[in-house]
Amino acid sequence: MMCTISDPLQIPHKYYQRGDLIIGAITFQFGYIFDEIPFHECPKAKFVPLSTPKNYQHVLSMVFAVKEINENFKIVPNVSLGFHIYDAYLNAKITSQNTLKLLSARERMVPNFKCDEQMNLIAVIGGLDSDISLQMATILGIYKIPQIAYSALASVTDVKSELPFFYRMVPNEAHLYKGIVQLLLHFQWTWVGIIAADDENGERFLHTLMSIFSKNKICTALRKKTPVISQTEETVSSTETILAKAISIANSKVNVLVVNAEPHAIAWLTWMIYFYSLLEDISVDSISKVWIMTTQWAFSKQTMHRAIEIQVFHGSLSFSIHSNEVAGFTKFLRDFHPHLQKGDDFVRIFWENAFDCIFLESNDGKKNHACSGQEKLENLPGTFFEMRMTGRSYSIYNAIHAISQALHKIYTFRPKFKVIEDKGRLASAYLQPWQIHHFLRTMTFNNTAGDTSSFDENGELGAGFDIINWVTFPNQSFLRVKVGGMDPQSLPGQEFTINEKAIMWHSTFNQVLPLAVCNAKCHPGYSRKKKEGKPFCCYDCAPCPDGKISDKKDMDDCLKCPENQFPHKNRDRCLPKIQNFLSFNAxxxxxxxxxxxxxxxxxxxxxxxxxxxxxxxxxxxxxxxxxxxxxxxxxxxxxxxxxxxxxxxxxxxxxxxxxxxxxxxxxxxxxxxxxxxxxxxxxxxxxxxxxxxxxxxxxxxxxxxxxxxxxxxxxxxxxxxxxxxxxxxxxxxxxxxxxxxxxxxxxxxxxxxxxxxxxxxxxxxxxxxxxxxxxxxxxxxxxxxxxxxxxxxxxxxxxxxxxxxxxxxxxxxxxxxxxxxxxxxxxxxxxxxxxxxxxxxxxxxxxxxxxxxxx
Structure with a gap:
């Protein structure tokens, strides 16, 4: 049996709002697993409850931004914006299918044909995962449709030439790597572990970071890969494998772990810690590590992790895309009602998973309590939903405003670009997506939160990262505290900043700076001596020879005192020499x-x-x-x-x-x-x-x-x-x-x-x-x-x-x-x-x- 394009995978979740111009989006809300594929029929997808409620804020931030723009007639007067949102399910096949759906008519997938009900798609936002974003860019680039990704992505050799219509509402990853190294060097953490997903991105992250670590004399003491979300149930790692990895991580003497916080990597890491705590019959809180998360970290849990404690991540540090408080967004969330969202296929599942209830019309005899629709988002724990706009939501919000500002310039300079008007309205049917590309590339704008945004020559956000300290509480709530940043636009030597006094470490460290070294530091008076057969971070301490001193810990070599000084007997400092001459007082x-x-x-x-x-x-x-x-x-x-x-x-x-x-x-x-x-x-x-x-x-x-x-x-x-x-x-x-x-x-x-x-x-x-x-x-x-x-x-x-x-x-x-x-x-x-x-x-x-x- 041959499967044709007329037999697409029937994925039901989407969100559509009409408008003269449509902004497409690919987000991640749910997960899918494919059944075993027989040869006599087409593959069928099986929906599984891998729901991450916090990701629904990505949808709401887009809805809020479009609503804000449509209500402001100074931006694109007489033109309304709409959106069409699909889920990627962290699956390349479904991502390709839904990207093609954005290019087709609303109810049919007929790419490369112009139908009467064809949507006027001008730009696409997405996706959450690196592979998903690049999968979309490959297709959208053919049609010269601008795409703005809102999460950290794998680097491309030459973005400008390979993906000219691809933008990223995130800074360059090189600044992230540099920030991680600067953070480790600041705290003198030289014996660290790396956790990444077992895929191409995870391998690239490991290779890049280990290379930079080696150049900066930081040793990689532990390397672990988390399984990726598979397409088949049989290829999912066994419980024994998960436990083995969890035991290895928890029992290791490595106190600092750098995590490539891709969503599926974090999901498996959470499962590892949870299984380990059950196996050892201990509290998750007793696993004391300093987690250093990359920009994908959003401190979110899937619904299946509802009972898992978050105290293990207390005191974590993460590099976050800069975000700010957006006026009116909190009120928008407080007034949010699931029954008012027409065309939204995500809201019901989100509501049921987040509040652990079932709407009456879909109860089917289940014993869960009924959803009234009057539940308040502000009552959800922070791991499920935040009333403050997260970094990714803020990136989506800025992406919408970047598109609107490009449209504003097109409307302002329409005679130059020969955009046709129809009875005082911008004739959206004649607007081509490639026209937006020119303005996005050279644009600088201020959003309503007061932040200035622009893209650099590579189509990346010309900014740096905030360093966030995560403070958790037993009631599943948490605080994010900004303790530093990595700003490449600062003066040389001032790009990295950190406020040690503002950091709250894991409770087991008793607010003492955690150590991350292979062995105890050499005291003054000693120098490091390489251990044969061991990494360069492991060393012995040898006393300084006669005539030399070391006045700091962990010195590579002992130093000679200046000519006018001599070594103390402990060889840890220099003392001023006494002047020797025949004095009248002697x-x-x-x-x-x-x-x-x-x-x-x-x-x-x-x-x-x-x-x-x-x-x-x-x-x-x-x-x-x-x-x-x-x-x-x-x-x-x-x-x-x-x-x-x-x-x-x-x-x-x-x-x-x-x-x-x-x-x-x-x-x-x-x-x-x-x-x-x-x-x-x-x-x-x-x-x-x-x-x-x-x-x-x-x-x-x-x-x-x-x-x-x-x-x-x-x-x-x-x-x-x-x-x-x-x-x-x-x-x-x-x-x-x-x-x-x-x-x-x-x-x-x-x-x-x-x-x-x-x-x-x-x-x-x-x-x-x-x-x-x-x-x-x-x-x-x-x-x-x-x-x-x-x-x-x-x-x-x-x-x-x-x-x-x-x-x-x-x-x-x-x-x-x-x-x-x-x-x-x-x-x-x-x-x-x-x-x-x-x-x-x-x-x-x-x-x-x-x-x-x-x-």
């Missing part, structure tokens, strides 16, 4: 400063003694002027050590080494001049000696000035080429910044020390040779001891200086200055002070001559 600095001042006072005392006794033989014996010069230079040596104490400054750095080098050179030059004077004086006493002309102040002064001038020249070259400067050593000590003076030129620094050492060795050598010369007040012995001390100190200084850091390095140099200066002072002048103060009898000419005679 015990070591105080001690050294005290020694320097003490030795300076002793030197002043010795100088005072020598000045007071300057005419005595012991003072005059070894060049009184050199003695005073040596004491003054030793005084300056003690005082110059103070330049090394305190925080280094540019001036102090310039003076430290140069002043030390020049002053010490003067002191050593004085010692050298004294020693040479002693040797020459002895040689001059020999008969016939020619050395007498060299004995005197002139030679001593020449030695002093000549040796000092060479050191001064070296220091001048040093300061003019590469002078010392303040420096900060960040690395030598882990917890301290060494503040000091950098020599600038190490070569010049060691030239100063080398020249000073050369003079000291020469002085030591000459003094050593002259130590046994017969002279009552011969200083050579004392100079020999003093220079031995001096050379010993500075020979030990070099390795000690190079092996220490920070303030201790400076302390070594200060100690060397003080020790060497004190050695000269004590070895040369203390014996003389002993004679001057305690043995003044030895300080006389007689004693001098007596000692000379003995020799």
């Amino acid at each position: 015990p070591l600095g105080i001690t050294l400063a005290f020694l320097a001042v003490s030795f300076s006072l002793i030197t002043v005392l010795v100088l005072g003694i020598f000045i007071k006794n300057q005419n005595t033989p012991i003072v005059k014996a070894n060049n009184r002027d050199l003695t005073f010069s040596l004491l003054i230079s030793l005084l300056l040596c003690f005082l110059c050590s103070l330049l090394f104490i305190g925080q280094p400054q540019t001036v102090s750095c310039h003076l430290q080494q140069t002043a030390f080098g020049i002053i010490f050179t003067v002191a050593v030059s004085c010692v050298l001049a004294k020693t040479i004077t002693v040797v020459l004086a002895f040689m001059a006493t020999k008969p016939g000696s020619t050395m007498r002309k060299w004995v005197g102040k002139r030679l001593a002064n020449s030695i002093l000035l000549g040796c000092s001038l060479i050191q001064a020249i070296i220091c001048t070259v040093w300061l003019s080429t590469a002078p010392p400067f303040t420096d900060s050593d960040m690395h030598s000590l882990a917890e301290e910044i060494i503040l000091g003076c950098n020599e600038g030129s190490a070569t010049m620094f060691y030239c100063v020390l080398g020249y000073l050492g050369f003079l000291a060795i020469v002085s030591l050598s000459v003094a050593f040779l002259a130590r046994k010369l017969p002279d009552s007040f011969n200083e050579a012995k004392f100079i020999t001891f003093s220079m031995l001390v001096f050379c010993s100190v500075w020979l030990s200084f070099v390795p000690s200086y190079l092996s220490t850091k920070g303030k201790y390095m400076v302390a070594v140099e200060i100690f060397s200055i003080l020790a060497s200066s004190a050695g000269l002072l004590s070895c040369i002048f203390f014996p003389k002070c002993y004679i001057i103060i305690l043995r003044p009898g030895l300080n006389s000419k007689d004693q001098l001559f007596a000692r000379n005679l003995k020799v």
